[in-house]
Amino acid sequence: MSYSSEDSTVLVTGATSGIGREAAVRLAERGATVLFTGRDREAAEAVLSAVRSAHPESAGVFYRVDFADLDAVRELARTVRADHDRLDALVNNAGTSRSERATTETSADRTTEAEVELTFAVNHLAPFLLTNLLVPLLRETANNRPESAPARVVTTTSGLHERGSLSDLDAVVRGTGAGGDATFDGLDAYADSKLANVLFTVELADRLAGSGVTANCVHPGWIPQTGLVRNATGFSRLFTGAAALVASVAPVGPFESVEGAADALVYLARDPEVADVSGAYFDRRERATPAPEAADEQLRTRLWNRSAELVGLPASVPETDPLS
Template identity: 35%
Template sequence: MHNKIVMVTGANSGMGLATSIELARRGAHVIMVCRNEGRARIAHQEAIRQSGSENIEWMLGDLGDLDSIRRLANGYKSKFDVLDVLINNAGVVSLKHQFTQQGFELQLGINHVGHFLLTNLLIDHLLNAEQGRIVNVSSGAYKVGKIHFDDLALEKRYNIITGYAQSKLANILFTKQVAVRLEGSRVTANCLHPGAVMTNLGVDRKTGFGKRVYAMLRPFFLTPKEGSQSAIYLATSPEVAEVSGEYFYKQEMKPLSLRANNKQDAERLWHWSEEQVQPYMK
């Protein structure tokens, strides 16, 4: 990974931080994307300490705000001409029915729409790489997911499982479709299920609700370092250099459900997403 530039979203904690540390340890120049400056500075120093590398920097980017994503992409493009790996790791589980800055249901907005925009804004820089890679962190929760095209904001039927599973299925359909659109290029796109990982996902940031439950369940979960292994594998391994549009778990390619392989849904979601982010592509 020497002389490779890697961007990791959601890098201030959990799997994003663990992924950043390991890739920096392997010689990559890591861009840690965080939404909060204070947390970014702390995570940056921790990443330097644990990796032993100074070749790490942070940039601000809120995946729930398309204006912030555009500023992030423009800031990156003003400094760099190439991006070797984009790891779309940031994610949220919302206990309540909440919305992003632009009015998307929070989980679909952050987990899918924000990363859809970021990827498309940086696609030319990925194409400039010797072998660009897009790595999307999905979840096995996709198996109970459905894209509710008639009600993507889930106004009629919101619950945490419906919202999260929809967003994770969207990650896979996005991976499938971007792989089709990049076919014949030097850029691959793959996605993964990290396993049941102990992170702050699902803990209410304001009230702390959920922390006690997580503390009780901690022995049964993977650590962020363990959960980051598939993302690191897809970002670095020569074994998957020519593999694209696939889903991985424990560094192995896995079959997908019929819904996750639905080409019509993948195209329909792409066109809807493209319409939503079009004003921010300029």
């Protein structure tokens, strides 16, 4: 695989640690302008200095955004569109996993507020909203390129999406058990949000067919040494700690190094080999078959419409530009 030094702009969400951080630096090494998000300003400063020293022509811009706050996500999209005249790839990578149920409010129509479970909001609703608001810029970038290469949306999902279920969408949105009882299982909530990432990708690719923008998602492998389970407790942390020890000795089988995982993200965001692939699920750099729900058009439409309603976008997005 070879990447040339390039004139491109890529937005990586959740790049203040883990896979996203490594991917941001690798993109900068190839000369890209790297826009990135996170909540930790100190961690961002370290990424900025790594980006600056990666390549003489690379530049980094940090946006401090909490993805639990959908108004802040809307503001991010507005700022990116105002400050940059191109966006070659959007990497939806920010993600969280929690043991305790927490909720955030969406104020989609400014009158009624919906309470949404935090994992679902951060992992699915925020990238759903951000992507739909940035599609016009991605589309414009693709259309203005002399070589008319597609612009790309890459979303970091997880192999755990196979454990997810979206059949009771209201329960998933609220973060309660079926029927509204108070049980919350953090692993299920995470798996549901990652299944939503896959369905979102397939639906988005369908809606973007012929537009010059592709959409794919990727399971980056199991990388226990990232910060993903920092909000988890008990068994998850213990298990991850032990797995991190194994993985640091030999990233084999399902285990992956942070570098290997980041390489998969960069491959999907920039490599010419996959320029025309859209609507696909990858296990690292290999095309793979996602859970059967990905082929369920009715479920995809239900998730799309409900997500649009929750974030206050018309269900017709990305056909229409909500910011114009």
